[in-house]
Amino acid sequence: MKRLAATLVSFSLIAGGASAAERTITEGANRMPTSADIRAVAPALETYAQQVIRGDLWNRPGLSPRDRSVVTVAALIARDQTVELPHYLALALDNGVKPAEVSEIITHLAFYTGWANAMDAIPAAREVFVNRNIGADQLPPVAGPKLPLDEAAERQRATRVGEQFGQITPRLVNYTTDVLFRDLWLRPDLAPRDRSLVTVSALIATGQVAQVTYHLNRAMDNGLTRDEAGELLGHLAFYAGWPNAFSAAPVVKDVIEKRSTAK
Amino acid sequence: MKRLAATLVSFSLIAGGASAAERTITEGANRMPTSADIRAVAPALETYAQQVIRGDLWNRPGLSPRDRSVVTVAALIARDQTVELPHYLALALDNGVKPAEVSEIITHLAFYTGWANAMDAIPAAREVFVNRNIGADQLPPVAGPKLPLDEAAERQRATRVGEQFGQITPRLVNYTTDVLFRDLWLRPDLAPRDRSLVTVSALIATGQVAQVTYHLNRAMDNGLTRDEAGELLGHLAFYAGWPNAFSAAPVVKDVIEKRSTAK
Amino acid sequence: MKRLAATLVSFSLIAGGASAAERTITEGANRMPTSADIRAVAPALETYAQQVIRGDLWNRPGLSPRDRSVVTVAALIARDQTVELPHYLALALDNGVKPAEVSEIITHLAFYTGWANAMDAIPAAREVFVNRNIGADQLPPVAGPKLPLDEAAERQRATRVGEQFGQITPRLVNYTTDVLFRDLWLRPDLAPRDRSLVTVSALIATGQVAQVTYHLNRAMDNGLTRDEAGELLGHLAFYAGWPNAFSAAPVVKDVIEKRSTAK
DSSP, X not given: OHHHHHHHHHHHHHTTOOSHHHHHHHHSSSOOOOHHHHHTTOHHHHHHIIIIIITTGGXXXXXXXXXXXHHHHHHHHHTXXXXXXXXXXXXXXXXXXXXXXXXXXXXXXXXXXXXXXXXHHHHHHHHHHHHTTOOGGGSOXXXXXXXXXXXXXXXXXXXXXXXXXXXXXXHHHHHIIIIIITTGGGOTTSOHHHHHXXXXXXXXXXXXXXXXXXXXXXXXXXXXXXXXXXXXXXXXXXXXXXXXXXXXXXXXHHHHHHHHHHO | OHHHHHHHHHHHHHTTOOSHHHHHHHHSSSOOOOHHHHHTTOHHHXXXXXXXXXXXXXXXXXXXXXXXXXXXXXXXXXXXXXXXXHHHXXXXXXXXXXXXXXXXXXXXXXXXXXXXHHHHHHHHHHHHHHHTTOXXXXXXXXXXXXXXXXXXXXXXXXXXXXXXXXXXXXHHHHHIIIIIITTGGGOTTSOHHXXXXXXXXXXXXXXXXXXXXXXXXXXXXXXOOXXXXXXXXXXXXXXXXXXXXXXXXXXXXXXXXXXXXXX | OHHHHHHHHHHHHHTTOOSHHHHHHHHSSSOOOOHHHHHTTOHHHHHHIIIIIITTGGGOTTSOHHHHHHHHHHHHHHTTOOTTHHHHHHHHHHTTOOHHHHHHHHHHHHHHHOHHHHHHHHHHHHHHHHHTTOOGGGSOOSSOOOOOOOHXXXXXXXXXXXXXXXXXXXXXXXXXXXXXXXXXXXXXXXXXXXXXXXXXXXXXXXXXXXXXHHHHHHHHHTTOOHHHHHHHHHHHHHHHXXXXXXXXXXXXXXXXXXXHHHO
């Protein structure tokens, strides 16, 4: 309920409020269009946003506002869309995503969507952090204790990938083990379930369905529910376009059905 | 012939004219490079643009300058490329695309390419509309009479999609029916054939060939000719890159051949 | 060794130097984030960049710093990521890529990634060229002597593509022969092996694996080694994201294995 209230307050910013977050948005070189800007081009578009996205989608059960924020931010970074990012990062903080989690999401997506995508997200995040006085003490340290590793599962993964690609591209295989699965994925300030949610969202948002099977299974192993996975598709339809949602739908269906049968 | 003249006049803007459209282009934060800018980096590139794109492609029969404008604007918005958008939106109006159609194209692509793509197109469209004194009276209303719906065909589509994905992602399935096929697609200010042309262009321009079959059939049901479909690929090769055109070519071929056999 | 030194000098720019290249970077509307900017959001991200990318990846054998620059610039242009482009173009020149090659890479990618991608790369290249006093005398001429054409191989390619798509999209087929394979690919200021390296990098960086087989074979026919192809995947994992590298890995493997068997 508190989260929902925060969401509604945050949305009101778009409709003409004048809080810190709104000021943030107008400062960038490419500022986010206002309601008036949108209406001057496409009045129906603004009404769809108001009624369907803000009035329905974000308030639906099935996926919490906090998770919707994680998914939206991941989609925008994966698609390198920075104009609306300050707004959605501010909304993410309002919805309960911690600054340390924002920091880890950007770091994670450097690897999963390309380094420049993470670099392009830095100015927006910096702006939002500065406006809210979020300093180094709220950010994850460079090094420190890691989450425990499931050695058997990781060895199995590494063996499989090594057999497939070790001869062809040993460097890619080694980086994947050393930097990704034995380091990045074990950083404690983003829960494994959320790290998988970010990864799956980025894959769907960029049309890279081939790897959704592995990462969605991983997400569900770590606690993402079947309903959340379905609702994720409905949410990403708006933020990554209908075709990306429908390209992923058969893969999501297949993962969910195989997991049901296996039980 | 009048259209061709408009096209040539519009192109002359790039080569050094000083009309309203040109001034529009230089106002943005990231202005479109001039001929001189391009020659300072790649003289051959500017010559290809002059001889092949402006001198040949846009003047070819098979696809009208008006349709080429629709396709180009759809490709740029789908690929979130906004720097050249003010120029191509101005050219679209010169080529006979109505302001109401521009408005509907952007609204349509919010759903078919992602909300942020539409948002990122707003400033360019607003700039062009302001420069031409295009006001609210020339824009489609938020609500109003809709085009007639083919209830049987829509029920068939909804049943098929519902059977496939209704269990997994009911929200996506419902939004698709209620917001897209029983609302967006029935808005009267963009003809169904043009709405399909925009959709197919966006799909090809972003490499999402899986859904080209459905939407190209729909486009051809609504009047897109076989020659126009072929010419579309030649046009998109320049605006979305050769690989996207060639990835779509087998799908376009398959659709055209199956329709010929069926007759 | 000289190249490596140049690389290290160039990297020091990011870490706080104040050379011409650094000044270049800060002039753009969307400037590249500094180390301090990155640390203010994600300290770990900056450490990964320092230790893994700058400290290891670029110094690895298997792919020269010059080739890594070609690959990185191609990936950024293909993905339309311009913020870091001035830095990587400056680094490319430091690493031995000639201005004429930069010019040809941009021209080549206009066709292979979409015209707007090339247009969006012009300001960055112009900035770097101006800063280094690179004038028209160092750029490839619009026309001039071409590389020799393997008539038999080209006729075979043209026949194959013509049979597949000549009926459906004659214009695309003709442009491919006349503008691409009998003109663009024969321009002498970018070696065929490098032109293929640029093409393959762009395809992998945008997830368009369907055409990697043809172009990687062509690259290897023109001298790209098996080790370089494998190292390319490790490099692109960072600049285009892990999923794109892993989507391409089976295709690269298949090409390399089939070539081994054929010998």
